[in-house]
Amino acid sequence: MSAxxxxxxxxxxVAPPRRRASPMIYFLLAIAALLVVSLxxxxxxxxxxxxxxxxxxxxxxxxxxxxxxxxxxxxxxxxVINIGLEGMMVLGTFGAGLFGWQWGPWxxxxxxxxxxxxxxxxxxxxxxxxxxxxxxxxxxxxxxxPGLTLFLAKLYFTDAPGGxxxxxxxxxxxxxxxxxxxxxxxxxxxxxxxFFVSDLAGLLRGLTTDVSLLTLLAVVLFFATAxxxxxxxxxxxxxxxxxxxxxxxxLGVNVYKYKYAAITMSGALAGLGGAILAVASSQFRDGxxxxxxxxxxxxxxxxxxxxGGVAAGAGLFGYTDAMQxxxxxxxxxxxxxxxxxxxxxxxxQLRAKRYVVAGVATVIGVLFIxxxxxxxxxxxxxxxxxxxVVTLLVLSLAAQRLRVPKWIGRTHRRGEGG
Amino acid sequence: MNVAVRTGTVHALVGExxxxxxxxxxxxxxxxxxxxxxxxIDGTQADLSTPADAIAVGIGMVHQHFMLADNxxxxxxxxxxxxPRGGGGIDFKAARAKIRDISARYGLGxxxxxxxxxxxxxxxxxxxxxxxxFRGARILILDEPTAVLVPQEVDELFxxxxxxxxxxxxxxxxxxxxxxxxxxxxxxxxxxxxxxVASVSPGDVTARQLAELMVGSALPVPELRESTVTDTxxxxxxxxxxxxxxxxxxxxxxxxxxxxxxxxxIAGVEGNGQAELVExxxxxxxxxxxxxxxxxxxxxKLSTRKRRDAGVGYIPEDRHRQGVLLEATLWxxxxxxxxxxxxxVRGLLLNRAGARADTQRIxxxxxxxxxxxxxLAGSLSGGxxxxxxxGREMSGNPVLLIASHPTRxxxxxxxxxxxxxxxxxxxxHLAVLLISADLDELIGMSDSLAVILRGRLVAxxxxxxxxxxxxxxxMTGAGEGT
Numbered sequence: 001m002s003a004x005x006x007x008x009x010x011x012x013x014v015a016p017p018r019r020r021a022s023p024m025i026y027f028l029l030a031i032a033a034l035l036v037v038s039l040x041x042x043x044x045x046x047x048x049x050x051x052x053x054x055x056x057x058x059x060x061x062x063x064x065x066x067x068x069x070x071x072x073x074x075x076x077x078x079x080v081i082n083i084g085l086e087g088m089m090v091l092g093t094f095g096a097g098l099f100g101w102q103w104g105p106w107x108x109x110x111x112x113x114x115x116x117x118x119x120x121x122x123x124x125x126x127x128x129x130x131x132x133x134x135x136x137x138x139x140x141x142x143x144x145x146p147g148l149t150l151f152l153a154k155l156y157f158t159d160a161p162g163g164x165x166x167x168x169x170x171x172x173x174x175x176x177x178x179x180x181x182x183x184x185x186x187x188x189x190x191x192x193x194x195f196f197v198s199d200l201a202g203l204l205r206g207l208t209t210d211v212s213l214l215t216l217l218a219v220v221l222f223f224a225t226a227x228x229x230x231x232x233x234x235x236x237x238x239x240x241x242x243x244x245x246x247x248x249x250x251l252g253v254n255v256y257k258y259k260y261a262a263i264t265m266s267g268a269l270a271g272l273g274g275a276i277l278a279v280a281s282s283q284f285r286d287g288x289x290x291x292x293x294x295x296x297x298x299x300x301x302x303x304x305x306x307x308g309g310v311a312a313g314a315g316l317f318g319y320t321d322a323m324q325x326x327x328x329x330x331x332x333x334x335x336x337x338x339x340x341x342x343x344x345x346x347x348x349q350l351r352a353k354r355y356v357v358a359g360v361a362t363v364i365g366v367l368f369i370x371x372x373x374x375x376x377x378x379x380x381x382x383x384x385x386x387x388x389v390v391t392l393l394v395l396s397l398a399a400q401r402l403r404v405p406k407w408i409g410r411t412h413r414r415g416e417g418g
Numbered sequence: 419m420n421v422a423v424r425t426g427t428v429h430a431l432v433g434e435x436x437x438x439x440x441x442x443x444x445x446x447x448x449x450x451x452x453x454x455x456x457x458x459i460d461g462t463q464a465d466l467s468t469p470a471d472a473i474a475v476g477i478g479m480v481h482q483h484f485m486l487a488d489n490x491x492x493x494x495x496x497x498x499x500x501x502p503r504g505g506g507g508i509d510f511k512a513a514r515a516k517i518r519d520i521s522a523r524y525g526l527g528x529x530x531x532x533x534x535x536x537x538x539x540x541x542x543x544x545x546x547x548x549x550x551x552f553r554g555a556r557i558l559i560l561d562e563p564t565a566v567l568v569p570q571e572v573d574e575l576f577x578x579x580x581x582x583x584x585x586x587x588x589x590x591x592x593x594x595x596x597x598x599x600x601x602x603x604x605x606x607x608x609x610x611x612x613x614x615v616a617s618v619s620p621g622d623v624t625a626r627q628l629a630e631l632m633v634g635s636a637l638p639v640p641e642l643r644e645s646t647v648t649d650t651x652x653x654x655x656x657x658x659x660x661x662x663x664x665x666x667x668x669x670x671x672x673x674x675x676x677x678x679x680x681x682x683x684i685a686g687v688e689g690n691g692q693a694e695l696v697e698x699x700x701x702x703x704x705x706x707x708x709x710x711x712x713x714x715x716x717x718x719k720l721s722t723r724k725r726r727d728a729g730v731g732y733i734p735e736d737r738h739r740q741g742v743l744l745e746a747t748l749w750x751x752x753x754x755x756x757x758x759x760x761x762x763v764r765g766l767l768l769n770r771a772g773a774r775a776d777t778q779r780i781x782x783x784x785x786x787x788x789x790x791x792x793x794l795a796g797s798l799s800g801g802x803x804x805x806x807x808x809g810r811e812m813s814g815n816p817v818l819l820i821a822s823h824p825t826r827x828x829x830x831x832x833x834x835x836x837x838x839x840x841x842x843x844x845x846x847h848l849a850v851l852l853i854s855a856d857l858d859e860l861i862g863m864s865d866s867l868a869v870i871l872r873g874r875l876v877a878x879x880x881x882x883x884x885x886x887x888x889x890x891x892x893m894t895g896a897g898e899g900t
Contacts, residue, residue, distance in 0.1 A: 227507070231507035231508060231510075232506070232507040232508060233501035233503065233507075233508055236490075236494055236497070236498055236501060236508060237498065237499070239487075239490065239494075240487050240490065240494075240498050243487035243488065243489050243490055244485065244486060244487035244488070246485060247485035247486055247487055247495070247498070248487075248498060248499070250469060250479075250481070250485045251469075251485075251498050251499030251500070251549075252468070252469060252470045252473070252499045253498065253499050403489055405489065406487065406488055406489055
C-alpha cells in the first residue's frame with residue numbers, strides 16, 4: 001500500500017477526464033455498421049446478408065450466448081469467476097428437456113432455471129463458503145454436468161416416445177409474436193433491394209416478426225440487469241463485493257450473502273440460456289451447448305463486464321452463426337465484411353495509440369480481404385467454425401481498456417480486512 | 419486504560435508499536451469486544467459490538483489502508499451500505515447533493531462523480547473522511563493517517579482536521595510521528611504496554627520528552643564506552659572487486675581490516691555498493707578479484723555455509739527477504755543458517771529438542787517478546803523479529819558480525835536492545851562491520867568510520883571527531899576526508 005501510495009502521491013493527481021460515450025454515439029455506430037453491411041451486400045450480391053430471415057436466425061442464435069454472458073456478468077461483478085457456465089447451461093438444457101416434453105415449454109424453462117440456479121448454488125458453496133479456487137470449482141461443474149445429464153437422459157428418455165439415449169422427446173415451442181401490419185410493409189420494402197433502405201427494413205422486419213417470447217424475456221433481463229446492478233443499492237453492494245470486499249464489509253455489507261445471491265442468479269441465467277437453447281431446437285440433446293457458455297464468457301470479458309458489451313458480442317456470434325447456416329456463399333461474403341470490420345477497428349485502435357493491436361488488425365483484415373478476392377468459396381470444414389473465429393477475433397481486437405472487477409478470482413474471508 | 423476525549427478537539431493517541439493503540443481503536447469501532455470496562459459517549463454508556471453500532475452512535479473510522487473500491491465512483495464508495503433510496507433505486511441526486519454539501523462545508527474538495535482510481539492518495543483520504551461524515555459521525559478516528567502521505571498532503575490533511583474541529587467534531591488521531599502530533603493535537607494521551615501512562619498538552623512537552631514517555635525510559639543514545647580494540651586482525655579484505663551481471667563494476671579495489679573488538683562503520687548513500695560488499699563477504703555474490711581472510715585464513719573460495727561455520731554472523735538488511743521465514747515458527751527460524759551445527763542437528767537429523775531449548779535461551783536472553791517459541795515469526799513485531807535474528811547470529815561463537823541496517827524499522831526499545839548487543843559483542847572481542855543509513859547510529863557505535871562512494875572507500879574518519887554534516891557531504895562526494 002505504502003509503496004504504491006507513494007508512487008501515486010508523487011505523480012500529479014491530474015487525471016484526464018473520462019470520456020463517456022453517449023447513447024447517440026452507439027446509435028451512429030450502428031447506422032455506420034449497417035451502411036457497411038449493405039455496401040458489402042451490393043458488392044457481393046449475397047442478398048441474405050441482411051435478409052429478415054438471417055436477422056431472425058441471428059437473434060435466435062444470439063439469445064443463449066447472451067444469457068450465458070449475462071450470467072457471467074452477475075457472478076464476476078461479485079468477484080467470482082464462473083467458468084462453470086457451460087455446465088450450468090447443460091443443466092438448463094436437461095431441465096427443459098425433462099419437464100418440457102411432459103408439461104410444456106414454460107415448465108421446461110422454469111425447470112432449466114431452477115437446475116441452473118442449483119449449479120450456481122454449488123459453485124457458491126464451493127467458492128464462497130469453502131474458499132475453493134474458482135476455476136477448479138467451475139471446471140468441476142462443467143465436467144460433471146454433462147455426465148450427470150447423460151446418465152439421467154438414459155434413465156428417463158430412452159423409452160419415452162420420440163426420445164433416445166442422448167436426446168429427449170420433442171418439446172413444444174413457446175408462442176411467437178409479430179407486430180401486425182409492420183411486418184408486411186417492411187417485407188415489401190425488403191423485396192425492393194434498395195441500397196440501405198431495404199437492408200434497414202430487413203433488419204427491422206427480422207426483429208419484429210415471429211419473435212419468440214423467450215427472446216423478449218432475454219431482452220427484458222438485459223435491461224433489468226443494467227438497472228439492478230447499476231441503479232439500486234442491492235447492485236452497488238453486489239458490485240462492491242467484486243471490487244473491494246473488505247471495504248464493503250467495513251460498511252456493514254454482508255459480503256457472503258451478496259456473493260451467494262450473485263452466483264445463484266448467475267446459475268439461473270445460464271440455466272435459462274440452456275433451456276431456451278433446448279426449447280428453440282425442440283428437444284434436449286447431449287452436447288447441445290457446444291461451448292456457448294465459454295463464448296458467452298468471452299463476450300462478457302471483451303464486453304468489459306457490461307450488459308451492452310455482452311449483447312454486442314452475443315449479437316455478433318448470433319449473426320455469424322446465422323450466416324453459417326445460410327451456407328458457404330454467405331460465409332464467403334462474410335470474409336469481406338470481416339476484413340472491412342477489422343480495418344475499421346485498426347483505425348479506432350490507431351486513434352487510441354495502440355499501435356500493436358492496430359497493426360495486427362490491419363494485417364488480418366487485409367488477409368481476409370485478399371482471401372475474399374482470390375477465392376470463390378470457403379472450405380466447408382471452416383464454415384461451421386466461422387462464428388467462433390469471427391466473434392473471438394473481432395471482440396479481442398475491438399476491446400479497449402478492459403476494467404476487470406478488482407477482487408475477481410480471489411477468496412474473501414470474513415473479518416480478514418485490516 | 420483510561421482516556422477522556424473532549425468534544426471539539428483533536429486528541430492524539432501516541433505510543434510505540436504494540437502499545438495497544440490499534441486494539442483500543444478496534445474496540446472503539448466495534449471490531450473487537452473489551453473484556454472489561456465501558457465506553458461512554460456524551461455521558462451515555464455505549465455498547466459497541468459491530469462497526470454498525472459504532473456508526474450508529476456517531477463514531478467513524480478512517481482506516482490506515484484505505485477501504486475504497488477503485489473501480490467505483492466517489493459517490494458509490496461514499497453511499498455504499500447506507501444508500502439513500504428513492505423510486506426503486508438509489509437516489510443519486512440526493513446523494514450527490516449531500517456529498518457536495520459536506521465537501522463544501524469542510525473544505526474537502528471531493529468531486530462525487532470521479533472514479534476513485536483516478537484520485538491521488540490525499541484525495542482518497544479525503545473521500546474516506548467524507549464517507550465517515552456522510553454517515554453522520556461526530557467522532558472521527560484516524561489511524562496513522564499520515565503514514566501514506568507526502569509532506570504537502572500532510573499539511574492539507576491537518577488543514578482539513580482544523581476545519582472539522584472548528585465545526586465541533588471530535589477527532590481521535592493515532593500516530594507515532596511525534597512532531598506531527600505536536601503540531602495538530604489539542605491533547606495528547608501516551609500509551610505504553612496497554613495502559614495510559616500520561617496525558618499532556620502539546621504546549622508543555624517537547625518531542626523528545628514525549629518519546630521518553632512512550633518508551634518509559636530515557637531515549638537510548640548510540641554510544642560506545644571504553645575502547646576494546648585489539649590489534650588482532652579478524653577480517654582482512656584486500657583488493658575486493660565485484661562486477662554486476664551487466665558488467666558494471668560495483669565494488670572496486672576495496673581493502674580494509676577489522677580487528678577483534680572493533681566496530682567498523684560504513685557510511686554511504688544507499689546503492690553505492692554496501693549491499694554488494696555484504697554479499698561478497700558472505701559469499702553470496704562472486705568476486706571478480708581480491709582476497710578475504712578471516713582470522714588469517716583465506717576464505718575467498720569458501721561457500722556461504724562454510725563461511726558461516728567459520729564464525730561469521732550476519733544480520734541482513736531486509737529481514738523479510740533474508741533474515742526470517744515469516745511462515746515458520748521461531749524455533750524453525752533458529753535453525754536457519756545453523757542447519758549443520760549443534761544444537762540444531764544431531765548427526766544427519768534435526769535435533770528438535772536442542773533447537774527448541776536454544777530458541778528459548780535466545781528468547782530469554784535477547785528479550786524477544788513472544789507468547790512462546792511455536793508462534794510464526796510473522797506474528798512478531800519487526801523489533802522482536804530483529805532481536806531473534808541478532809540472537810541467532812550471535813549463537814555459535816562467531817568472530818565476525820556483519821550488521822546491515824540492524825535497527826531499520828524497529829521501535830525504540832528494540833533499537834536500544836540491539837545496540838546493547840552490539841556493544842556486548844564488541845566487548846567479547848568480536849569484529850563488527852556496521853552498515854547503516856542512520857548517521858547518529860554510525861557515529862555513536864563505531865570505532866572507526868569509512869565512507870563508501872560508487873563502490874570505493876573514499877574517506878575514513880574518527881567517529882569521535884566527525885559531525886553528521888561532515889559525513890553527509892563526504893557521502894555525496896562533496897567533501898574531502900582525511
